[in-house]
Amino acid sequence: MNVPEIIRRAIEIGERNGKITFDELNQLCDSRVLDSKDIERILSTLSEAEIWVEGD
DSSP states (O other): OOHHHHHHHHHHHHHHHSEEEHHHHHHHHTTOOOOHHHHHHHHHHHHHTTOEEEOO
8 A cells, every 4th residue: 555545544544533543554554664754744644634643
């Protein structure tokens, strides 16, 4: 799954639950190795959408 797809699905989860957990984000990444720019892009986009990333 590419980064835009990860973001889209993370936003869907976040809108449904009001948050997304780190475990849920890890599952979306499908063991794909992301570089720091990808991670920053995902977290920044979630923050802009007012979706909080929480520990489990």
